[in-house]
Amino acid sequence: MSTPTVASTPTGHTGAGERSSLLRLYLIRGVLAVVWALAFAAVQGDQEELDAAAIAVLVVYPLIDAVSSLIDYRATPDGSERQVTAFNGALSTLAAIALCLAGAGSLAAALHVFGVWAVISGAAQVIVGVRRRGPELGKQWPTLISGGLSFLVGITYNIQAAGDNPSLDVLSVYATGGGVWFILQALLLGWKSRQLRARTT
Secondary structure, three states: OOOOOOOOOOOOOOOHHHHHHHHHHHHHHHHHHHHHHHHHHHHHOOOOOOOHHHHHHHHHHHHHHHHHHHHHHHHOOOOHHHHHHHHHHHHHHHHHHHHHHHHOOOHHHHHHHHHHHHHHHHHHHHHHHHHHOEOOOEOOHHHHHHHHHHHHHHHHHHHHHOOOOOOOHHHHHHHHHHHHHHHHHHHHHHHHHHHHHHHHO
């Protein structure tokens, strides 16, 4: 559920153009997460092992996040937010590689990797959401809630992976929930934009 960081102008305020770009990025990211959830549920089904198709789809999820981070990185000025964006992109890329390797081993290994990624990216998302709160982008509640849930769910996945019957069925639920929060954040950004436009007219 990792969230792209915000592109800010040198004055620290996010303009209408940047806010609109972020809105589109969140919306596309959310829709892709839901589509991924459906695709993974279709290829994985009730299998007790990961086949090549399931591994390929599994790897795509962190790659979506990595590409989102790259897009936002290119639009973000130098500073702490840009560093977090770079970290998110690098983390998601490493997660994709690790999932490819772990998926060839066992369900438990893949679930462990996904869980670790969810914990770290969720914590980063909360940090970014706190920094981003303000008059231009609102309170960022969907981002904060999504990041917090990712952190907690990631811990749960690692516990499940260490158990007797690990399952990847939960990943489709995870992605769907993340997608919904991204879409909700996009809608709130749209509402914030309308509020700001109304104040200037």
